[in-house]
Amino acid sequence: METKWVLLTVLVLTGLALWVVPRTRFARRLRMTVGLFYAINILGILVGIAGLALTLGRPDLVLEEHYYEVLLLPVFLSYMYFALLQIVQKSKEILDEKQALNMTQAAAATLPFAVFWVFLLYALYKETVLTGLIFFPLFVFFVLLAYSAHVLIFYRKN
């Protein structure tokens, strides 16, 4: 089966889960924990590193075979879990206020890195070191890496 069909199936199943799971007894067992908060951000770092390495090493796989979507899938599913928790608990306060603050701080700290990264990509394109649509996965994976790392740094430090 082609990768895009697998991805489409996962998307449909995720949508279905968001509708079905809150209506089951299993929903009561779902909760956000500190371990999960760490796991999601560590996952973001690992996916970011793997994505950057794969994009630079095998851009053909990443762009033509939809591998970058496959790599992003665990992160997407973890954020869908957040959405599921919000639906089940009928609340937007899934994270505690320090976690929410640290995520905001991480977003702000990531912004200058993202701008720098875009300037660097622009320079590399201008010098034709990079060509084609490779900028997109490079940007997405870099931002994911920078953001996830900053969340963990702020959470541990502050």
Next chain:
Amino acid sequence: MKLGNNVRRYRFDREELSQQRLAEAIGVTRQTIFAIEKGRFVPSTLLALRIARFFGKPVEELFYIIENEDAE
């Protein structure tokens, strides 16, 4: 100007209640309690009131303003 607090003191007054137990009672993570006690995180009014209610004290007894940070 900085926010000082007596959370740690009141926690120890309560038979050395752990940060984890307090966090669970308040509905936050242990890291949040740790950061509040260290003065690295300023809690929202709601959270400050929840902590004060847990200890059965007025919020001003748990949290206070440090006017001169150098004096602390």
